[in-house]
Amino acid sequence: xxxxxxxxxxxxFLALSARMLSWLAGAAxxxxxxxxxxxxxxxxxxxxxxxxxxxxxVHVPSVTLAMGCYAAMALSALGTLVWRHPLADVAAKAxxxxxxxxxxxxxxxxSIWGKPMWGAWWVWDARLTSFLVLLIMYLGLIALxxxxxxxxxxxxxxxxxxxxxxxxxxxxxxxxxxxNTLHQPASILRIGGPTIHPSMLWPLxxxxxxxxxxxxxxxxxxxxxxxxxxxxxxxxxxxARPAALAPRTA
Amino acid sequence: MTHLGYIIAAYAAxxxxxxxxxxxxTLDLRVQKEKLRRLEExxxxxxxxxxx
Numbered sequence: 416x417x418x419x420x421x422x423x424x425x426x427x428f429l430a431l432s433a434r435m436l437s438w439l440a441g442a443a444x445x446x447x448x449x450x451x452x453x454x455x456x457x458x459x460x461x462x463x464x465x466x467x468x469x470x471x472x473v474h475v476p477s478v479t480l481a482m483g484c485y486a487a488m489a490l491s492a493l494g495t496l497v498w499r500h501p502l503a504d505v506a507a508k509a510x511x512x513x514x515x516x517x518x519x520x521x522x523x524x525x526s527i528w529g530k531p532m533w534g535a536w537w538v539w540d541a542r543l544t545s546f547l548v549l550l551i552m553y554l555g556l557i558a559l560x561x562x563x564x565x566x567x568x569x570x571x572x573x574x575x576x577x578x579x580x581x582x583x584x585x586x587x588x589x590x591x592x593x594x595n596t597l598h599q600p601a602s603i604l605r606i607g608g609p610t611i612h613p614s615m616l617w618p619l620x621x622x623x624x625x626x627x628x629x630x631x632x633x634x635x636x637x638x639x640x641x642x643x644x645x646x647x648x649x650x651x652x653x654x655a656r657p658a659a660l661a662p663r664t665a
Numbered sequence: 666m667t668h669l670g671y672i673i674a675a676y677a678a679x680x681x682x683x684x685x686x687x688x689x690x691t692l693d694l695r696v697q698k699e700k701l702r703r704l705e706e707x708x709x710x711x712x713x714x715x716x717x
Binding site: 460465466467469470473474477512513516519520523524527528530531629633636637639640643644646647650651654 | 666667668669671672674675676678679682683686687689690691693694696697698700701704705
């Protein structure tokens with residue numbers, strides 16, 4: 416059975432990911448079709464929030480993927496620093512823009528949901544502020560990778576920053592328990608089980624699966640692009656080498 | 666349906682961001698593959714066996 420070690424070969428990864436991509440894209444399309452149908456036509460409106468609760472079916476998957484993506488980047492950072500896995504840095508770098516997109520989406524859909532429910536587009540409470548910090552961290556990491564010419568060096572520096580920044584993930588998760596926030600407390604991943612009625616929980620689970628399938632498909636595609644980018648860079652460096660080594664003339 | 670405008674705005678924003686991200690990632694992959702193909706057509710290879 417192929418494990419992480421066998422995927423250390425980028426060429427093998429490219430072959431395997433090419434086979435997986437069409438399946439993942441197909442799964443995402445089917446899950447989105449089913450999820451959107453049951454979110455709009457099967458799931459009932461909330462007794463307090465009315466139909467605005469349907470925003471939950473895109474907001475919760477967005478924020479879950481935003482945080483899950485950062486956790487995946489933290490694992491990749493460990494792979495870079497501890498195991499020196501050749502694809503770990505590629506995985507982390509490829510995930511960062513996707514994480515930023517899902518975080519942005521979480522903030523936008525949350526704001527659109529907040530206006531009719533709270534009467535405000537934005538409040539500086541602990542959950543919202545710590546989630547905004549997550550977006551800033553993603554953007555900072557993207558900028559950091561672009562600031563270095565050498566991808567291996569950039570990868571090591573970024574890995575340290577990713578691990579330091581991981582402290583924000585439990586802060587986001589538990590902010591609604593630790594502080595008084597306008598944001599509601601956890602209602603899905605909590606001790607004692609979800610507090611959402613199954614008629615609303617199942618559409619949410621299907622939409623979560625759809626978002627996850629799309630995320631993995633995009634991540635693999637972005638990793639493939641990053642591998643090719645590094646191959647282009649190496650080929651260009653090799654092409655420039657003879658000129659650089661040529662004897663200098665006055 | 667209550668709050669229809671907010672619901673449409675949230676789903677439209679989601680569709681726009683996800684489609685734009687997917688398009689950007691797919692386009693980036695095509696650009697990098699094409700760059701590498703052109704370099705290899707010029708005889709440039711990675712590693713010590715490179716030739717110009």
